[in-house]
Ligand SMILES: Nc1ncnc2c1ncn2[C@@H]1O[C@H](COP(=O)(O)OP(=O)(O)O)[C@@H](O)[C@H]1O
């Protein structure tokens with residue numbers, strides 16, 4: 232039986248207190264571990280809202296989120312932080328890196344949040360990741376001393392440092408040029424194959440979406456298309 | 462620790478901001494140290510002026526102007542009352558004595574003391590500017606003003622008359638030394654001989670008073686009342702605070718105004734740090750959002766700002782102490798009387814310096830609580846959405 236990485240049951244999200252707007256209308260979704268899933272849809276359709284709920288950064292107004300079988304509603308804020316730290320990697324469109332730290336320091340940051348020491352094994356892992364994402368030349372550079380593509384690849388390496396089971400990416404190439412976009416997607420795909428990491432990636436790019444395992448389209452807060460690609 | 466590391470990096474990233482706020486704290490601490498030292502200096506100076514040339518506690522006869530026998534037993538008995546009594550000196554005196562220099566007579570206060578004992582209170586030996594302490598019963602020491610007035614110097618004779626008896630007692634002494642107490646009163650009036658010389662001139666075996674010095678000048682009232690209880694009604698115990706109430710309330714007023722100044726300085730330091738760090742939370746919201754998304758807890762987010770406060774406080778404290786000591790030293794060095802002595806000897810107390818530094822760090826920590834709270838409350842979603 233295939234392991235289920237993520238299960239959403241009837242997820243609703245309502246914004247506002249006086250004027251209530253429901254932006255997600257009962258989403259049901261189940262995502263298999265190790266799959267590479269893309270979410271597409273027009274701007275304002277609710278993709279980011281959904282991804283933030285999946286990543287426990289936001290709570291649904293209604294419905295149930297299970298990550299690897301664990302219902303996150305029961306978790307306290309502190310436990311959610313721990314869950315994000317150990318099991319989920321984030322890649323955002325903006326806010327790539329902490330500009331006060333070098334690429335290498337940014338990459339080991341998620342580990343340092345929960346550990347006092349940085350053991351040799353983690354340092355080696357970090358260096359492997361740096362090699363893997365092709366950043367050896369700039370690993371000691373500060374964020375503003377790197378190109379947009381390099382910064383995003385640093386953020387990807389950072390998302391991997393704690394060997395998370397899921398990586399959530401919200402338009403990770405939205406601010407990048409075509410070449411960098413291609414590079415980044417190739418990288419994500421490689422990671423997925425090599426480490427078996429589950430990916431949920433929001434993208435505008437249909438061509439990118441078509442190359443994933445499964446494409447989910449959201450329109451006005453509801454899933455309108457769910458395609459297995461092979 | 463990662464929170465400390467992030468705090469340091471945040472401060473290093475905005476160097477200029479860090480520099481300004483740390484300078485602000487440093488100046489505040491400097492003022493704290495300086496004002497504290499100034500007030501301590503002023504107070505010690507005032508107290509010294511008031512009781513530097515007098516005893517802290519005086520034991521007199523019950524009727525005040527009668528003489529009484531004071532032997533070693535009585536003295537030992539008194540000293541054993543309280544271990545804070547550090548010196549005791551018997552004194553015989555006449556306030557109606559005068560010096561007859563042929564054409565003029567100058568009123569003086571003629572005192573007889575045992576110099577070995579009296580030095581512990583008056584430091585006659587250190588205040589001599591010429592000559593020596595009397596080595597025999599026909600020698601006296603006098604003040605510089607009196608000496609120049611009488612145009613006498615060491616080795617010259619002076620003629621002391623005490624009109625209390627009939628015929629008036631009269632004796633010629635040799636001036637063996639000249640002292641300077643820095644007090645016009647003492648320098649013009651005092652003529653000091655040995656106790657036996659005094660007793661012989663005044664034709665008595667008794668003393669007028671026993672004078673005491675205590676180690677803690679502000680405990681003189683308690684010690685005096687213990688003494689009074691012990692000695693009983695035949696004696697009358699006086700102490701300096703009782704007769705200097707105005708000075709004491711003046712000192713208190715000074716302390717309070719000093720504390721007020723220091724409190725206002727502290728408040729402005731706290732407000733400065735709080736506002737800078739609060740702005741910093743806004744500036745760093747993107748970083749904080751990322752950290753929280755990666756699993757940093759709310760506590761860790763607030764620690765980052767608490768540490769920034771503490772670091773700023775420590776930096777400010779170190780440089781502030783340097784500024785404060787420099788100011789105090791500068792004041793002592795450059796604010797001088799015409800004769801080149803400092804207007805005021807400023808006293809930098811180590812415990813006060815440590816206290817000021819500690820208060821600065823504590824204040825910085827408190828100031829960083831509000832930004833820390835903000836940082837803890839910062840919502841990841843807001844940050845990500847508004848990126
Ligand atoms: N905090 C909020 N308050 C009110 N409305 C919001 C808030 N966040 C998002 N929305 C609305 O929810 C809808 C979905 O937004 P979002 O999930 O960001 O869409 P997408 O990522 O697909 O562009 C949009 O109409 C947006 O305006």
Ligand SMILES: [Mg+2]
Pocket residue numbers: 278279280401
């Ligand atoms: Mg979006």
